[in-house]
Amino acid sequence: MKRLLSGNEAFARGSWEAGVTVASGYPGTPSTEITETFAKFPGVYAEWAPNEKVALDTAIGAAYAGQRAFCTMKHVGLNVAADALFAAAMTGVEGGLVIVSADDPGMHSSQNEQDNRQYARFARIPCLDPADSQEAHDFALVAYNISEQFDTPVLFRMTTRVCHTTSPVEVNEQRLQPRPTIKFPRNPPKYVMMPANARKRHVIIETRIQELAQFAEAFSGNQVEMRSRELGIITGGIAYQYAREVFPDASVLKLGMVYPLPVKLIRRFAEQVEKLIVLEELDPFIEDQVRLMGIELYKPLDAAISYPNTKTIFPVTGELNPAIVRLSAEKANLLPPASQKASMSQTALDLPARPPVLCPGCPHRGTFYVLHKLGLPINGDIGCYTLGITPPLNAIDTCGCMGEGIGVAHGAAIAGDQERHIAVIGDSTFFHTGIPALMNVAYNKSNVITIIMDNRVTGMTGHQENPGTGRTLQQKETTEVNIEQLVRALGIEKVRTVEAYDVDTIEKTLKEWLKTEEPAVLITQEECALLPSARQRWMPLAVTDKCNGCTVCFRIGCPAILKSDELDPKYNRPLAKIDPLLCTGCEICAQVCPRDAILFRNQIKPIAQEPVFSE
Amino acid sequence: MMNFPLINPLKQPVNILLVGVGGQGTILASNILAELGLRLGLDVKQAEIHGMSQRGGSVVSHLRWGEKVFSPIIPPGEADILLAFEKLEAARFSDHLRPGGIALINDHSINPMTVSAGLVEYPDHAQIQGILNHVTGHIYWINGLKIAEELGNTRTANVVLLGALSSLMTIDPTDWATVIQARLSAKVIEINLKAFQTGRQALRN
Numbered sequence: 001m002k003r004l005l006s007g008n009e010a011f012a013r014g015s016w017e018a019g020v021t022v023a024s025g026y027p028g029t030p031s032t033e034i035t036e037t038f039a040k041f042p043g044v045y046a047e048w049a050p051n052e053k054v055a056l057d058t059a060i061g062a063a064y065a066g067q068r069a070f071c072t073m074k075h076v077g078l079n080v081a082a083d084a085l086f087a088a089a090m091t092g093v094e095g096g097l098v099i100v101s102a103d104d105p106g107m108h109s110s111q112n113e114q115d116n117r118q119y120a121r122f123a124r125i126p127c128l129d130p131a132d133s134q135e136a137h138d139f140a141l142v143a144y145n146i147s148e149q150f151d152t153p154v155l156f157r158m159t160t161r162v163c164h165t166t167s168p169v170e171v172n173e174q175r176l177q178p179r180p181t182i183k184f185p186r187n188p189p190k191y192v193m194m195p196a197n198a199r200k201r202h203v204i205i206e207t208r209i210q211e212l213a214q215f216a217e218a219f220s221g222n223q224v225e226m227r228s229r230e231l232g233i234i235t236g237g238i239a240y241q242y243a244r245e246v247f248p249d250a251s252v253l254k255l256g257m258v259y260p261l262p263v264k265l266i267r268r269f270a271e272q273v274e275k276l277i278v279l280e281e282l283d284p285f286i287e288d289q290v291r292l293m294g295i296e297l298y299k300p301l302d303a304a305i306s307y308p309n310t311k312t313i314f315p316v317t318g319e320l321n322p323a324i325v326r327l328s329a330e331k332a333n334l335l336p337p338a339s340q341k342a343s344m345s346q347t348a349l350d351l352p353a354r355p356p357v358l359c360p361g362c363p364h365r366g367t368f369y370v371l372h373k374l375g376l377p378i379n380g381d382i383g384c385y386t387l388g389i390t391p392p393l394n395a396i397d398t399c400g401c402m403g404e405g406i407g408v409a410h411g412a413a414i415a416g417d418q419e420r421h422i423a424v425i426g427d428s429t430f431f432h433t434g435i436p437a438l439m440n441v442a443y444n445k446s447n448v449i450t451i452i453m454d455n456r457v458t459g460m461t462g463h464q465e466n467p468g469t470g471r472t473l474q475q476k477e478t479t480e481v482n483i484e485q486l487v488r489a490l491g492i493e494k495v496r497t498v499e500a501y502d503v504d505t506i507e508k509t510l511k512e513w514l515k516t517e518e519p520a521v522l523i524t525q526e527e528c529a530l531l532p533s534a535r536q537r538w539m540p541l542a543v544t545d546k547c548n549g550c551t552v553c554f555r556i557g558c559p560a561i562l563k564s565d566e567l568d569p570k571y572n573r574p575l576a577k578i579d580p581l582l583c584t585g586c587e588i589c590a591q592v593c594p595r596d597a598i599l600f601r602n603q604i605k606p607i608a609q610e611p612v613f614s615e
Numbered sequence: 616m617m618n619f620p621l622i623n624p625l626k627q628p629v630n631i632l633l634v635g636v637g638g639q640g641t642i643l644a645s646n647i648l649a650e651l652g653l654r655l656g657l658d659v660k661q662a663e664i665h666g667m668s669q670r671g672g673s674v675v676s677h678l679r680w681g682e683k684v685f686s687p688i689i690p691p692g693e694a695d696i697l698l699a700f701e702k703l704e705a706a707r708f709s710d711h712l713r714p715g716g717i718a719l720i721n722d723h724s725i726n727p728m729t730v731s732a733g734l735v736e737y738p739d740h741a742q743i744q745g746i747l748n749h750v751t752g753h754i755y756w757i758n759g760l761k762i763a764e765e766l767g768n769t770r771t772a773n774v775v776l777l778g779a780l781s782s783l784m785t786i787d788p789t790d791w792a793t794v795i796q797a798r799l800s801a802k803v804i805e806i807n808l809k810a811f812q813t814g815r816q817a818l819r820n
Contacts, residue, residue: 004661108664161662164664165661166659167658168658168659238687241685241687244685245685245686322686322688322690353729354671354704355728357671391728557732559671561731563731563733574733
């Protein structure tokens with residue numbers, strides 16, 4: 001019987017059926033649900049590692065030990081894990097090893113849209129690119145076989161629309177027997193990559209990728225669908241769906257394995273069609289390789305192949321969708337110009353935007369309110385606290401990748417920047433890559449003030465466990481990292497942990513530290529307001545008639561504080577009001593109100609409160 | 616009140632765009648529709664974007680039923696039904712509706728930060744109606760939150776909307792009930808089935 005699964009769930013299911021026993025990953029949209037789903041199957045071990053490199057090393061170790069294993073991350077996570085990826089590409093494995101890279105074309109929740117198919121070519125490993133949930137499931141089963149047959153890690157590249165689209169999947173009820181335990185290999189020529197061994201291995205992996213190209217010729221995931229011979233489309237991954245939607249009559253060569261490519265299959269397909277195009281999202285990854293094969297691709301009359309972007313028909317940036325594909329095809333004379341319908345874009349809608357914001361009750365809000373007032377350069381990091389950039393807080397000045405903020409602040413400080421630099425980072429990100437950067441601040445003695453916003457969970461990806469939570473992914477009690485002790489052990493002497501809702505103490509501490517020149521670390525601690533334990537304490541506050549519309553409470557940027565229709569009689573300014581459905585009672589507004597017009601929790605009679613909707 | 620034939624998903628592909636604000640139960644409603652499609656023997660694709668802020672951001676879910684569904688995304692101008700949990704989001708995504716398609720809108724507004732901070736004004740009801748009128752005459756308003764409140768549980772507003780949606784289609788109510796029961800926890804099934812029934816009657820009155 002078919003069941004509805006997202007691409008992420010389908011990959012996890014397929015991997016379980018393939019007898020995988022070990023999974024490690026680091027949360028990151030759109031990959032997170034893979035390892036979460038897998039963790040719930042019987043007879044498996046699954047974990048969140050502190051970062052992607054550690055996760056991949058873990059999966060590699062399990063594969064060396066003869067078990068089937070996978071490792072998950074979002075596309076940018078593979079940058080962090082790249083060292084391990086290239087190492088495993090050189091050594092090969094015993095048990096099958098699959099590395100999932102969940103790419104994010106369109107950057108729905110990412111800082112870039114790098115095309116990680118490129119990593120497969122770079123590291124000389126095969127890359128599978130499923131087009132829907134059924135393929136995510138089926139290719140998972142195949143991937144471990146390929147890995148073992150060719151002694152190579154396999155890159156399993158998914159994209160947001162495959163990861164987060166739910167569709168019917170035929171699954172197997174039976175699970176393959178997990179591989180037997182073996183004696184850990186004592187095979188230094190293969191597993192110790194010192195130069196003399198590595199030189200020999202490099203020759204082997206170049207041969208391996210040629211053998212894989214042969215394998216690709218007959219691989220069942222590479223399929224020719226002959227329809228009209230007028231137009232032939234080479235495509236793979238999610239772009240296949242758009243090809244079928246927009247060109248229902250065209251012949252299609254659908255590539256389930258996008259590296260290495262099946263040269264003969266592509267040539268045969270090219271010979272059978274009049275016009276040949278490549279339809280793929282982001283980089284001209286297939287397109288360039290096809291050109292290198294000396295195969296002629298259709299190009300619009302007026303189009304020149306413009307190096308270094310060699311895409312001639314479809315855009316190299318952004319996520320594709322049927323409308324973009326259709327429009328590009330019309331411009332390239334592949335389709336007749338559409339009727340008026342498509343050009344009926346909305347009459348320049350000037351509607352209020354609804355950008356993501358720090359949630360009501362967010363424990364990061366008070367710190368950003370203080371930082372905004374201080375006006376110092378703030379080097380941010382990747383997580384909910386990146387939203388400190390949103391108005392009216394406007395309290396992030398740089399943010400590029402995980403763990404970056406502390407290092408950038410240090411660099412600016414030692415370069416002699418006249419302003420005192422602040423770095424903000426979350427608990428999970430601190431564990432991820434913040435620790436070495438802070439060690440550098442302490443070791444090389446810059447005056448960076450680091451704020452670790454410890455909300456007791458990995459927040460933005462939807463509440464995952466981390467080394468600070470005292471629980472594992474599979475809900476086992478475990479050691480809980482004490483951040484303050486860890487920071488001291490790195491060599492930072494000025495360290496203070498404060499309650500994240502205590503605006504006054506945060507402000508006083510930072511102002512005091514600004515008078516000194518030492519590195520310092522402030523840990524603002526309070527659990528995320530959306531955690532079930534925090535929800536139990538939700539209690540809406542209220543504004544009294546002492547409010548005169550002074551607007552100070554609006555400056556904390558809380559969605560629960562609204563401008564009411566009522567005006568202050570003296571100043572004619574709108575008074576503040578609190579939305580009881582949104583307010584959690586964090587009291588930050590009550591603390592900043594200069595007229596004590598907002599009641600604190602202990603001034604309010606508690607009423608039972610439940611959230612309006614639930615997902 | 617309905618001046619068009621009921622939609623029969625067994626006879627025609629159906630694209631439904633669900634839009635709302637994080638925390639409104641939009642995704643759950645979309646999940647129920649996906650299960651319903653599978654139960655009817657259709658191919659189904661359901662796609663949504665999540666990530667970034669957990670509460671308060673725009674939420675969009677694409678739901679497609681058909682004999683064979685390729686793209687998970689409904690392109691602008693091709694949604695048969697726009698099911699909006701919030702008025703401003705209805706206006707924002709009106710360009711996704713095909714001309715003459717159906718807009719079913721929860722008569723409820725949630726101010727975005729840009730509005731509550733006083734930077735911009737929330738459009739009034741007539742403006743939103745005007746934007747939608749540009750695309751279609753089939754606009755149906757329902758006060759899902761008020762109905763849910765009267766039923767005694769505001770969290771059922773999303774299922775009230777599904778009930779209203781069901782009255783626009785030929786699908787047997789028992790199929791709806793089956794998937795709703797399968798998707799929800801035992802203790803809230805009864806109230807949600809009541810919410811569904813009330814929503815189903817709401818557009819007929």
